């Protein structure tokens with residue numbers, strides 16, 4: 240590619256060049272046929288913007304407030320795992336990029352920098368995403384560490400009782416570089432499980448096999464005594480061994496009992512679940528299909544946003560993620576009722592291409608595109624963006640009838 244990247248797709252190409260194939264595939268991939276993966280992006284293309292003209296757009300204000308935090312634009316960093324696979328500075332670089340652009344940083348439970356490192360690296364407003372482990376005590380400790388380190392909310396990811404089937408990862412037998420470990424987990428294990436304090440976490444692989452003895456991970460197929468790594472995705476195996484597939488609605492009560500932080504629930508795709516989430520007392524909903532990495536043939540996220548927004552009736556803010564690659568996508572999601580969007584892969588592409596600078600450039604690019612979209616649509620503030628600014632495919636179809 241000649242010159243500097245001018246859009247997210249060009250950053251994706253730089254990331255492809257920068258990363259070992261195994262990691263690039265992990266970051267970009269979706270589940271099974273990757274039908275939903277394509278639809279997440281394609282469905283945005285089928286929504287048309289209805290611009291208004293002759294509005295004074297000489298001043299555009301993109302800022303908004305998310306759970307009481309003022310932010311420069313309705314954009315957050317989605318929690319995504321293991322940023323050190325993309326860049327040696329990992330989540331610290333991502334958080335600094337977010338801080339530089341004055342947007343909120345979502346930190347993954349499966350991060351390769353600790354909550355303490357991220358907290359001390361910059362002043363980004365940060366939310367902490369959790370998976371709930373079979374070992375609830377471990378998850379509780381992670382929540383307390385996030386709380387102690389000034390995180391502003393807990394994002395409970397609720398669409399991952401098991402990891403989706405990502406076939407590239409299976410083929411690649413995706414594994415993690417031996418210099419990298421889930422630092423958050425390491426520190427946590429040392430802190431709360433004195434019995435295994437003596438263990439050396441030299442490599443992630445040895446971490447896996449050692450921790451297996453504590454029955455947190457079950458990386459060994461007991462019938463053949465072969466590690467799963469010989470068979471398929473190590474990341475899937477990690478999730479299978481640690482994530483609590485019995486997690487259900489009543490557990491939100493448990494989460495509320497261990498933290499005062501507001502809880503956002505991530506992974507809602509239906510009005511039924513949106514209503515349950517409100518009944519459970521969450522502070523906000525993230526409409527998400529996990530970047531199409533979980534259930535293939537789940538709906539494209541943008542196609543169900545409005546259903547959820549209607550069910551929620553303004554009781555809590557509704558956030559959106561999935562397939563956002565352009566400022567116009569952000570505009571469309573807001574027009575359909577989202578308070579803000581979370582950006583997953585696009586940020587990783589920036590990180591892989593250029594570290595902190597790349598994260599900053601990707602977010603800035605999306606902000607610039609969004610600002611231009613607002614101006615060309617006749618919207619001066621995010622509150623000016625209304626449902627009448629877009630037409631969905633269904634509405635266009637009805638018009639033709």
Ligand SMILES: Cc1cc2nc3c(=O)[nH]c(=O)nc-3n(C[C@H](O)[C@H](O)[C@H](O)COP(=O)(O)O)c2cc1C
Pocket residue numbers: 265266267279317318319320347348349368396505527528529530531532560561562563581582583584585
């Ligand atoms: C490589 C990768 C890792 C992810 N890891 C996590 C994670 O650790 N926790 C989580 O809740 N979601 C995770 N997600 C899902 C994102 O938070 C988000 O829902 C998704 O990336 C949004 O779609 P997009 O990538 O098209 O923007 C991950 C997504 C990707 C692509």
Ligand SMILES: CCCCC(=O)C(=O)O
Pocket residue numbers: 320349399474475477478529532
């Ligand atoms: C065990 C790590 C899971 C990270 C994740 O959520 C994803 O890859 O989508």
